[in-house]
Amino acid sequence: MHKIVEKRVLAPKVTLHKVFAPEIARARKPGQFVMLRICESGERFPLTIADADPQAGTITIISQEVGKSTALLASLNVGDYILDVAGPLGRPTHIEHFGTAVCVGGGIGIAPLYPIAKALRDCGNRVVSILGARTRELLILEKEMGEVSDEIHICTDDGSHGFKGFVSEKLAQLLAAGASADIVFAIGPVPMMKAVCSVTAEYGVRTVVSLNPIMVDGTGMCGGCRVSIGGETKFVCVDGPEFDGHQVDFDELMQRQRIYREFEERSCKLLSSISNLKQP
Known part of the structure; x- marks a missing residue:
């Protein structure tokens, strides 16, 4: 307890x-x-x-x-x-002095990105953070990420705060302008990480992503969190959660993430019904 x-x-x-x-x-x-x-x-x-x-x-x-x-x-x-x-x-993030580390976070992915950015800064890296959310109201940890970043860019889908557009678009804009990036860490929705990796692949920038697939036991026994990395099957719970983003089969991952959606929706409806019954 x-x-x-x-x-x-x-x-x-x-x-x-x-x-x-x-x-x-x-x-x-x-x-x-x-x-x-x-x-x-x-x-x-x-x-x-x-x-x-x-x-x-x-x-x-x-x-x-x-x-x-x-x-x-x-x-x-x-x-x-x-x-x-x-x-x-899981395996901890490999932290060393890379030079300039770009931390890209989308939505709830900013939460796991924060301790990584903090550790990178403590190790002497120049940390550039790009944070995104659908709206300003949904953006989290802006203050905390600002405190561990040398430079920060905010993106919102609707333009209510910062750059109007996706984090991948802001990253592409920065790289096209000649910004330095020795390594990129990207955490967020799977489509976001896929888009970021497409951008960094074009510029040859090493990219690390943190995956959060379906997971049951967290110790490598069930195989529920298996993903394809460079054509090989890996278990996120024991081999990850971080992998070379340019080796991840994102399409397969997105397909697997949808497997239990119907059951999850049914459970949520049942929980909501029970909660309503308990209300006076």
Whole structure:
């Protein structure tokens, strides 16, 4: 049982929880994740550790309500408990002095990007961040990312904040203008990461992506998170979550991500019906 010690709503349907998990807080590294189970009858699902405080013994997780389990997590408040929090899992991000590191984040992908950008900056890299969301209201962690970036660009689909357009378009604009980029880290929706990799491939820039496919156990036993990397099958939970973006079969990944959509929608409707019945 892991107690929630802080809760904040960052954007519509996006919630930050600080959870007391001292052993994980001491051991975690950027890029790693935890597997959560909200209750005895709940499913296991992964969330990247967005931050940690070893002294306080807490980890920070940021979730977006996209299904039953994330909706249940969002409903938990300070003082409530999460049944299971297992981790840290996955291979940590390889951090070294690359030179100029461009961090591209879209939507909820900004959450796992933050600890990577912070570690890159601490290692002496020049960090250029490109953050995107559909609207200004949906943009998260702008202040925090600004604090660990030497340069930051904001993009919104509707132009309500910053550049009107996609993060991949802003990246292409910067590279075309001669901006330096020794490595790119991209995290966000699969189509976004695919678009970013198309841009960087044209300029020959090494690109690392963090994948978040369907995952059941997080330890390599179920094979649910398998992806094709350079024609080989890899398990995101133990071989990743980070891979060479130019080797990822994004089309296959997008197809696999849709496998359980019908079941997820059914579970969400059932949860909503139960919640409505409980209301006075």
